[in-house]
Amino acid sequence: MTLDLMSVLVMTTLVVNVCGILFIVETLLRRDEGAGNVWALAFLAGMLTTLAYALWAQTPDAWWAIAVGNAAFVASTGCMWLGCRRFNGRRTGWGTALVAAAVLVAGGAVAIAGPEGGDWAGALGMFIPLIAFAAAGCIECLRGELQESRTAWVLAAVLGLQALFYVSRTTAFIASGPDSDLFLSAFGMVSTGFLTVTLTIVAVVVTSVLRATRAPMRGSLLSRAPGATHEGIVVEGVFADELRDLCERATWRSELVSVIAVRVEDLEQISTAFGTEVARTVTETWRTGVRRYAPSNALVADDGPMGLLVSVLVESPIHARRVAGVIYRGLFEDLGRVGGGVIPVVGVGVALSDASGYDSEALMRVAREAATRAATSVETSVLVGHDE
Structure with a gap:
């Protein structure tokens, strides 16, 4: 079965947005200690990513949508890492600054290339931060309080798989080019879309379980005053x-x-x-x-x-x-x-x-x-x- 790019993007957008909306709604129903809020930003950025790429697929002249999508993708993975650090009670100040800088680089690389940059403008400016943040998130899941939860090991596997995929994708991009048969068949938008759908579903389940151990439902606390x-x-x-x-x-x-x-x-x-x-x-x-x-x-x-x-x-x-x-x-x-x-x-x-x-x-x-x-x-x- 062969799927065209637009069908894959529609499927990816639907899954990511449904998962993101469910997680964000659940965030509003809970008293979070911080990690859930950061993960909600990650899913929100992921939703923006899929919408931007879908717009680019429908309107090729909208080259700026690639800049928005790349920047949002980096923000999504970066926030997953920051959420893991927050769950472990670690400082996130310098990490937030690092993620913000990477987002600017990812979006700026496309903006510098401009309309003539093509479909893969600024790709390395996105790939490299994705590898770094996914790997850092995987490591963070295997230390501190997250290490004690087997559920967090699943999230570590998700982020580790993402890091490995983008290491391979970057290598193929540099060695063979984005128009090669190897890159298009193994690391093109279609295969990436299927991977994104799978990882998003697993990630939303895992982060919801992890957050549930920390954040009780708001309704159970309504009877108490803020300092009670x-x-x-x-x-x-x-x-x-x-x-x-x-x-x-x-x-x-x-x-x-x-x-x-x-x-x-x-x-x-x-x-x-x-x-x-x-x-x-x-x-x-x-x-x-x-x-x-x-x-x-x-x-x-x-x-x-x-x-x-x-x-x-x-x-x-x-x-x-x-x-x-x-x-x-x-x-x-x-x-x-x-x-x-x-x-x-x-x-x-x-x-x-x-x-x-x-x-x-x-x-x-x-x-x-x-x-x-x-x-x-x-x-x-x-x-x-x-x-x-």
Whole structure:
């Protein structure tokens, strides 16, 4: 079966736009912690890409549509990478600037070539950033908090496949030229359209699942005011704002800010092996326990389905580790008394402003990473993290 270019573009545009609209609508229905918002921008840019290329296919004189499509394509892949960094709690400031610069280069390369540039004007200005951002996104999925999710491995495979495809496409473009039989049959618009459809469908499913672990439905939170708590535990967005304010005030007095992350593993396995009632009891016990054993002036917040964050001012690193130790020992004792002796793996990570600075995002990221390492460590269940 042979498909013409316009049919493939229509199919690609339909799939990408439907997937993008579904993801964006879901974004509006959830309280996102940031990664979902960036991924929504990626899908929005992908929608713009397909529309621009469809316009170019119908109106060959609209050479500027190639510039828009190329720039939007780079923005889409770049935002996928930035969303992964945001999910892992990493800084995105320099990354955002890098993506913006790459978008300008991709669009500018076509604009410089002008109407005489042809269908493949500025192609290398698009191919190279696509390879870089897709590869960076693949690597980001295999580190930090994303590494702990098997769902993220699928996203890593998607981005890795995209990077490999564009490495091959770039090689064929340089070696054989865009008019060669090799390039047109293996890396032309038709084959690229099929790949885009497949990767888009997988990507929207994977990112939706990943976001669901972080962002509860807005309807479940409507009954609470923006700063309200549930059983003394605030939502993550409120915690981030409060921690940012605490860091700002602590900077004035050179006070030591500590963020303690508590992660509980094996809840899914416990539910499978011992039933949902036991798993629910264990969950309620560790959530209540963190609040009970944390200092009375500490702020406790949700951090996904298997984590809690605690922020508190401490006198010294030793004091911070002591506070974390009290939380861990209290949890271990409480969990030993419930659920028929079923005790999940608990990891406690500590981040300190003297090592990570008064950057709230950095403090949360370092604490999460330390808690993840502590949960898998055989030597200790409480680790003090350090920024990279």
